[in-house]
Amino acid sequence: MNFFPSRTLALYMAKMLAVRSLAVLAMLVLVLQALDLLGESGRIVSVEGNGQSELWTYVSLRLPQLVQRFLPFSVLLGTIITAATLNQNSEVISMKAGGLSAHQILAPLILTSLIVAMVSFVFNETVVAPSTARLSAWQRVDYGPIPAASNVRTNVWVRDGNNLVNAKTVTGRGTDVVLQDITIYERVNNSLRSMMHGEEARYSGSSWTMTGVSRYDVLTGEEVFQDQLITGGGLRPDQFTLANVNADGLSFTQLISAIQELEKAGRPTKELETSLWHKISGPLSSVLMPLLGAVAAFGLARSGQLFIRAVIGMALGFAYFVADNFSLAMGTIGAYPPILAAWAPFILFFLIGETVLIRSEE
Numbered sequence: 001m002n003f004f005p006s007r008t009l010a011l012y013m014a015k016m017l018a019v020r021s022l023a024v025l026a027m028l029v030l031v032l033q034a035l036d037l038l039g040e041s042g043r044i045v046s047v048e049g050n051g052q053s054e055l056w057t058y059v060s061l062r063l064p065q066l067v068q069r070f071l072p073f074s075v076l077l078g079t080i081i082t083a084a085t086l087n088q089n090s091e092v093i094s095m096k097a098g099g100l101s102a103h104q105i106l107a108p109l110i111l112t113s114l115i116v117a118m119v120s121f122v123f124n125e126t127v128v129a130p131s132t133a134r135l136s137a138w139q140r141v142d143y144g145p146i147p148a149a150s151n152v153r154t155n156v157w158v159r160d161g162n163n164l165v166n167a168k169t170v171t172g173r174g175t176d177v178v179l180q181d182i183t184i185y186e187r188v189n190n191s192l193r194s195m196m197h198g199e200e201a202r203y204s205g206s207s208w209t210m211t212g213v214s215r216y217d218v219l220t221g222e223e224v225f226q227d228q229l230i231t232g233g234g235l236r237p238d239q240f241t242l243a244n245v246n247a248d249g250l251s252f253t254q255l256i257s258a259i260q261e262l263e264k265a266g267r268p269t270k271e272l273e274t275s276l277w278h279k280i281s282g283p284l285s286s287v288l289m290p291l292l293g294a295v296a297a298f299g300l301a302r303s304g305q306l307f308i309r310a311v312i313g314m315a316l317g318f319a320y321f322v323a324d325n326f327s328l329a330m331g332t333i334g335a336y337p338p339i340l341a342a343w344a345p346f347i348l349f350f351l352i353g354e355t356v357l358i359r360s361e362e
Contacts, residue, residue: 009095021078025070036066043142061138082285087306097261114286133250154238197214255272278342288320288350290355292317295316323349
């Protein structure tokens with residue numbers, strides 16, 4: 001049960017995995033960021049006023065998402081490269097000859113991946129979630145100008161009886177919600193009768209105070225202007241703040257608050273609960289990678305099966321990501337309970353990895 005009998009050996013293997021995983025991550029992110037920027041640069045610079053600074057802004061917002069998504073892949077490939085190198089140089093044979101079991105050999109790699117998982121969770125909470133929210137808001141306005149507020153929501157549609165309300169930007173929470181660039185489509189029997197546009201609207205407790213109002217009557221073709229108008233008594237602020245809840249753009253605590261608000265409003269929360277659990281199980285998937293890729297570390301290198309073992313390890317790792325995405329999709333549509341959708345692939349492939357390791361090496 002002594003998983004770290006040699007401090008020097010543990011540091012040596014942990015360093016190997018960390019360096020190779022970071023190298024693979026840097027290569028993947030660099031290539032994918034370049035390809036992604038090529039695809040989006042045309043849309044960004046097509047907006048009047050956008051230029052090189054906006055391109056760098058896009059890179060700064062997109063880069064954390066790529067790091068988050070491909071960090072577990074990088075740990076998997078780093079594990080396979082590390083294991084294959086140790087096997088090729090007969091270092092695994094030397095460790096087993098010294099009395100180390102397969103689990104003792106893998107223990108430094110698993111501990112390193114656990115540290116990577118904790119760093120990944122903190123990185124997701126502090127960097128990825130805010131940048132995702134900002135980028136999503138920017139993309140919804142086609143890379144045009146958006147407010148500097150961190151909790152901004154853009155292009156929100158709400159139904160008020162038979163009428164439709166569109167707010168280009170929504171900032172604030174609770175009774176402090178501020179709507180900007182609002183358009184109200186007034187309908188009678190599903191036929192458009194008038195359109196009312198306002199520059200800004202604020203909630204006053206029972207209604208909305210709209211400023212800079214213009215109302216166009218479809219039947220008469222007349223347009224009337226008003227400095228201020230009281231309207232929307234049936235609209236609640238949470239209809240705008242909870243209309244588009246992006247789980248990826250919220251931190252763990254913010255997502256919990258959003259779920260609680262939706263539950264109070266009687267709205268479904270299964271999809272968000274699945275995303276909440278996956279905010280933990282997602283980064284923790286890095287811990288599985290040394291176990292799934294460990295098959296490349298064992299067996300005789302001169303037997304000619306090292307490449308086959310590496311492919312098997314890679315196949316197990318990628319099978320986990322496929323199962324994880326499938327389970328999340330099932331949780332999103334309500335076919336799986338949220339906790340099962342987030343954790344079932346992790347537990348399943350942990351058992352598969354342990355089974356393969358014990359039956360082949362222990």
